[in-house]
Amino acid sequence: MGPLLTQQIQEALRAAVRAGLPVAGCSLDLGRTKTQVALDETGWTWEGRHYPWLDVCRERTIYHWDGAGFAPVSRFANALIKLVPTEWGAPTFEIDGIKMLPTAQISPWDDAQRKVGLIEPRGKVILDTCGGLGYFAAWCLQGAARQVLSYEKNSDVIWLRSLNPWSPATGNGLTLERGDIAAEITTLADASVDAVLHDPPRFGIAGELYSQVFYDELSRVLRRKGKLFHYTGTPNKLTSGRDVPGEVSQRLRRAGFTTALNGDGVLAVKR
Numbered sequence: 452m453g454p455l456l457t458q459q460i461q462e463a464l465r466a467a468v469r470a471g472l473p474v475a476g477c478s479l480d481l482g483r484t485k486t487q488v489a490l491d492e493t494g495w496t497w498e499g500r501h502y503p504w505l506d507v508c509r510e511r512t513i514y515h516w517d518g519a520g521f522a523p524v525s526r527f528a529n530a531l532i533k534l535v536p537t538e539w540g541a542p543t544f545e546i547d548g549i550k551m552l553p554t555a556q557i558s559p560w561d562d563a564q565r566k567v568g569l570i571e572p573r574g575k576v577i578l579d580t581c582g583g584l585g586y587f588a589a590w591c592l593q594g595a596a597r598q599v600l601s602y603e604k605n606s607d608v609i610w611l612r613s614l615n616p617w618s619p620a621t622g623n624g625l626t627l628e629r630g631d632i633a634a635e636i637t638t639l640a641d642a643s644v645d646a647v648l649h650d651p652p653r654f655g656i657a658g659e660l661y662s663q664v665f666y667d668e669l670s671r672v673l674r675r676k677g678k679l680f681h682y683t684g685t686p687n688k689l690t691s692g693r694d695v696p697g698e699v700s701q702r703l704r705r706a707g708f709t710t711a712l713n714g715d716g717v718l719a720v721k722r
Contacts, residue, residue: 482540
């Protein structure tokens with residue numbers, strides 16, 4: 452993986468040049484490691500290769516080296532999907548400007564750690580319904596899960612995670628399938644997973660992933676007493692008074708779960 456650059460890093464390196472420093476320390480992998488680069492007026496050199504300064508380096512944008520120059524880690528097909536830096540190091544991502552992971556008060560990396568801890572991954576086969584950047588899967592692996600079955604239907608999101616140093620590589624117990632979990636779940640055997648992590652897009656984008664039909668499928672593939680964490684957030688609560696966590700809890704109970712609100716989601720156990 453080549454270097455990743457943000458406005459903050461470029462400004463720090465240019466400040467070092469103005470201070471007359473020949474070398475400066477920085478991170479070129481979004482805070483995972485530290486390295487040193489050689490500086491000059493035209494750019495900086497790292498691992499034997501010279502990289503020019505960006506003429507335009509925008510806030511809230513991550514740039515990757517595509518072989519000819521630095522390009523934003525973003526794509527536009529049906530929607531604008533981009534990797535977005537955070538103060539925490541681990542990035543979030545956005546779809547048409549809607550932030551997909553929490554960053555206001557906690558790192559999305561640490562947030563994933565807490566939620567994975569709720570389903571106690573050690574030794575379990577875990578269904579990760581909407582893989583995203585893979586932070587749930589990464590913490591499942593660190594928590595000694597036996598196997599993680601991860602699905603992500605958006606090829607552009609899979610591309611983002613291929614450039615994100617915080618996203619886990621497949622193998623060593625992790626499989627990542629490109630597919631819509633609403634359809635793919637019907638191919639999984641009864642009682643074939645020990646726990647589920649369900650972090651769907653908002654209801655208005657993916658209502659089928661909040662449906663009674665889908666929750667019945669989650670119940671079918673989950674073993675008895677298996678745990679499910681379902682991220683819900685509180686969309687529309689202030690504008691319409693809608694209680695999405697309450698609606699989710701009600702449907703999950705119909706599907707055979709006991710439920711309890713937990714943070715920004717619902718923790719459920721199959722009866």
